[in-house]
Amino acid sequence: MVDDMLRTPGAVRDAERWTAHNYHPLPVVISSAEGAWLTDVDGRRYLDFLAGYSALNFGHRHPTLIAAAHAQLDRLTLTSRAFIHDQFADFCRELAELCGKDMVLPMNTGAEAVETGIKVARKWGYQVKGVPAGQANIVVAEGNFHGRTTTIVSFSTDEDARADFGPYTPGFTVVPYGDLDALTAAIDENTVAVLLEPIQGEQGVVVPPEGYLPGVRAVCTERNVLFIADEIQSGLGRTGATFACDHEGVTPDMYLLGKALGGGIVPVSAVVANADVLGVLKPGQHGSTFGGNPLACAVAVEVVRMLATGEFQRRSAELGARLHARLRELIGKGLVAVRGRGLWAGLDIDPALMTGREACERLAERGVLAKDTHGSTIRLAPPLVVTEEEIDHAVTQLAAILTA
Template sequence: MVDDMLRTPGAVRDAERWTAHNYHPLPVVISSAEGAWLTDVDNRRYLDCLAGYSALNFGHRHPQLIAAARAQLDKLTLTSRAFIHDQFADFCRELAELCGKDLVLPMNTGAEAVETAIKVARKWGYQVKGVPAGQANIVVAEGNFHGRTTTIVSFSTDEDARADFGPYTPGFTVVPYGDLDALAAAIDETTVAVLIEPIQGEQGVVVPPAGYLPGVRRVCDENNVLFLADEIQSGLGRTGETFACDHEGVTPDMYLLGKALGGGIVPVSAVAANADVLGVLKPGQHGSTFGGNPLACAVATEVVRLLATGEFQRRSAELGERLHAGLRGLVGKGLLAVRGRGLWAGLDIDPALMTGRQACERLMERGILAKDTHGSTIRLAPPLVITAEEIDHLVAQLAAVLAG
């Protein structure tokens, strides 16, 4: 198929010629999209099974979100936080209510949300907990992915993300993911927070052992430590609940949100916490020129309203059961293991058959777009608007690839 493409090879060459090679994309050039489907420059259609790493939970060009963006574009796009605009209060209030928190701090990207959480946790540690100046420490997990800023890669255990970007920022202790004893042992009087993903996405959709998240909550409570839940990929309906923490009835001290919050239209992120945590920030201590801008707030408010109906959480739960049942049927037939929750799955392919990259290339030839990670693992995260028939089609195409 790749050899027969008409316009795609030239567009791929142009992209490679004029951009830094910090990504290794599949050789497909998308020109339009709607719902769960993408169309390339040669008018070939593909089922999107990545959804922008969960940024497109509601599909491409969801009518309600597009309408909100168009209406706002005709009125006001940016003021900066030097002034208050008429979309700001509704967004902050409705997102705070969705999270069950007092306050929201809007930013743009997921990495900004993580950086915000780190700064707030440190400041809380000094002003509220009484940690000596300059000694605040945050416990994180092996296999984490929280972004690519210099501070965040300082506590990454992925050498591709970390190597050659030092000197590294101190103030972090890394423990094995899912190991409560190691977590508890790492906490001391200087610990201000535990920062984890309720499900590790980049690592291959790794779900922690049952009881781990309640255990993290308990350990944090016992030691006066903040629990920061990075729900940037796992949150907002992806796993069949509003938040992945909901599966075990756990409420963190702070939610870190992004990706789907922008509806696949604009970058929007936020942290949500109670006033005794976020209230440590004062004017001039943290900010963002575009954070909480009118266009972002208009779109993100509609995202919150879509989630408030519960429809997308139900779809993810119900269709996720269908997806995982189909995938489990391929274990022993080319798949070694399947993990995940809702419409989110990590698949370990038998490396004797092919790499994850090769599997994604062969799926692309069959009209399915997915993404590999860590050698022989691929991730599936279709938009929550996918249908049962489209899920069956995805599983069938994967089965054909594995069968050779």
């Protein structure tokens, strides 16, 4: 893929030599980035159509976010939650208002937000719903991806993520994604929550059937069960709305947020809910040394303010319509199916042509970076600052590899 005289091969070998092989990255070594573009150690530029799994919704080094980080670095970076700092209240208040909720619990990574949501739901079940001690269960969906901690992989249906990491944490019931009847049947008197991605990203940007999310909302309300929406990848403008749930007018009891909340600069996640849910936590029952630190809050509050204008949601909706229209033109010409919303697409390539990995390697040779998942499926998720011309360029490169 690259000439042996370039710096890239040596850097790739060094990474493979000194790093645990829990990832299989493309042989591209990035040294700088701006907006929707990346530059490798040899000066070659690539159009970023992964955006850090949606962590870079606002592009690389967005000037507003970089300025906020620089200003905070000169003042204060960490206090721990043992003290209150001057960025904390603004971040929590403005994120709560964006979500239409009362309370925010800041954490760092998406997996931490999910683990926090699970703990809160169980405690709510015992203290508020009256579930007998140790009997709480949570309903989840097949094909889910909520992280890779030992508890989370316990209810994964991806054997790569799950195998050989047992014993597994009990208390989860797995049902087919998009099947409202199966979900309803799985809820019993000890169910405390339904935990779902409104769009399953890792599974290949799978959008559930129309009416599914409103149905989940209705049954959760009827059965006194929390509806927890994992919007870590799908939220914060990615789908053409602030949250993917917004497309069907659904408000969950709890949002799990992350990735784009840190602006591509620092890891920031959050659990957002009303006081009757998050209020079950008392001092000493949950925490994080770095969660809600000053640097994280300074960046994240600017992210929230950028989203509050609606500009990035509109860009995602308008440019996403262009992206999906162009991609649909390739169905029957190498593509089998196209799914998604906004600037997020899952593409099924004819498996007789190539695997998803091969497709991403060939795209990289043409200066476009994307990510494969599950066989011949690839995902496209450009930063929301991408332009029409850049979208057209990326789709042109995809068409070229499909017909080469």
